[in-house]
Amino acid sequence: MADRARPRLLILGGGAGGLELAGALAAEGSYAVTLVDQSPAHLWKPRLHEFAAGTVDSMLSEISFYTLARLRGFRFEQGSVARIDRQGRRVQLRPILDLDGRERAAARTLSYDVCVVALGGITADFGTVGVAQHAIRLDGREDADAFRSLFTGLMIHARETREPARVVIVGSGATGTELAAHLRLAETAFPGEDPANMAPRLHLTILEAAPQLMPGADDPLRHSVLERLRTLAVEVATGVRVTAVRADAVQAEDGRVWPSDLTVWAAGLIGNPVLRQLGDFELDGKGRIRVDARLRSTVDEAVYVMGDAASLTPVGDNRPLAPTAQVASQQAAYLARGLPRRLKGHRVDPFVYRDRGQLISLASAGTVGLLGLLDRRDLLVGGRFAIAAYHALQRRHQWAVLGPVRGSVAIFADAVGPTHGPALKLHG
Structure with missing residues (x-):
């Protein structure tokens, strides 16, 4: 079937869910599928902390979108999304600029019959003083590369001076706890002349605003993680409301201060700021687009939203689904089944999340x-x-x-x- 005869499906964002949906629907054949992402390669984000620590052990953790498009049969357009013209069913992409700010590719417009917004989320700073200037947020590959470069310099300095590097991680979710553990492993890449008598080169601290580690997690998992962090000599402090991040320390509301050579801000996700610029979509308090039970935006049935960009509160729950790869993957599988059925005029059941x-x-x-x-x-x-x-x-x-x-x-x-x-x- 020629592409001109097939409805055009435009997927904005090539994260875990967006890419899985593109591959599935391209293989199914009902739609002419185009995937848009500002990066040239897909990164499995749940392992971003391993890229940051330098302990990643999989050649498949990063894969070129251009290669995947050729192998799987969809079209890939690299670029940043500016806005969605719902009346004209078009998406505008920003110009591509070089490092000097000169335009290398003009703004483009992509047409669609159905659009799926999968633009993900970012780590929120909640207006905390100094986060933007003095902390690293692990939202993408560039952040991980920047962190690894700084961490390497700190560890070499610690080896030469025998003064431990101090890393403070704000937030005790999966990103914060896993990063701390992998940094302890990465420490072994910087031994001194006598590894058997090597003094600690890294002091790790996790700060959490909630009364307990990993807020929202079940108690057995929380206790097991805390016990294992203790075996890794990771200091954990809960009930800490951070009010400022300085170049050399993290300061709490109660006056306590944690010296820090490198601060990581991992204090929770909100919707990507670009979601506010897309159009007149209904947003929740965290800047995510509200959707109905079939993942359609509340203002346009031709625009679906999934993953970290979507705000979906299941029936009987009092809060939206968490922004996790598990949720995004299940929503991708749901749309991969449901969109072809919708095209044929069949009834599509609501999305039901299964917590694994x-x-x-x-x-x-x-x-x-x-x-x-x-x-x-x-x-x-x-x-x-x-x-x-x-x-x-x-x-x-x-x-x-x-x-x-x-x-x-x-x-x-x-x-x-x-x-x-x-x-x-x-x-x-």
């Missing part, structure tokens, strides 16, 4: 998780089973992105030859 639990990778302290049985989250797992389950999440994503045949071959090749431990590319 949560897995936390703590590097040398192991992987721990709370998995769901039926409709409950009641199986605390650890050891080899938890490690296998953690990696299975990414393997399923890779299989969805690459397709059954290529995905299986690539995953096998990656599994038999990964790099374990701190990556040698810490320095570049």
Whole structure:
């Protein structure tokens, strides 16, 4: 079927959900699919902390959108979204500029019959003084690269001066806890002349505003993570309301101060600021686009929203679904089934989220998780089973992105030859 004869599906954002949806619908064939992203490559964001620490061990964690488009049969357009013209069913992309601000590619307009907004979210600073100037937020590959460069310099300085580098992480969700553990592993890449008598080169602190570690997590998982962080000598302080981040310290509302050579801000996600500029969509308090039970925006049934960009409160719940890769992946699978049915005039059932639990990778302290049985989250797992389950999440994503045949071959090749431990590319 020629593309001109097929409805045009435009997907804005190539994160976990957007890319999975593009591949699935391109293979299904009902739509002419175009994917838009400002980056040339897809990064599996749940492992962004490993890129930051330099401990990533998978060749498939970053894949070119251009290559994926050719392999999977969709069109890829690199660019930043400016706005959605709902009346004309067009999306405007900003010009592409070089490092000197000169225009290298003009603004473009892409037409659609159905548009899916999957532009993700960013880490909120809640107006806290000094975050923008003195802290790093791990929202993308550029942030991870910047952090790794600074961290490498700090660790070399600590090795030479024998004064431990001080890293403070604000926020104790999955990003904060996993980053701390992987930084402890990365520390081993900087031994002194006598590794057996090596003094600690890294002091790690996690600060959390809530009364408990990992707010929102179930107690068994929280307690297990806290115990493992203690074995890694990670200091954890809860009930800390940070009021300012300075170049050399983090300050709390009660006057306490934590000296810091490098501060990471991981205090929760809000909708990507570009969502406010797209048009007259209804937003929630965190800047995410409100959707109905079928993931359609409340102002236009031709515009769907998914993943971290969407605000969907399930029936009976009092808060929207959390911005996680698990939610985005399930929504991608739902739209991959539902959009072709909609095209044929069939009824599409509402989206129903199935909570499969949560897995936390703590590097040398192991992987721990709370998995769901039926409709409950009641199986605390650890050891080899938890490690296998953690990696299975990414393997399923890779299989969805690459397709059954290529995905299986690539995953096998990656599994038999990964790099374990701190990556040698810490320095570049």
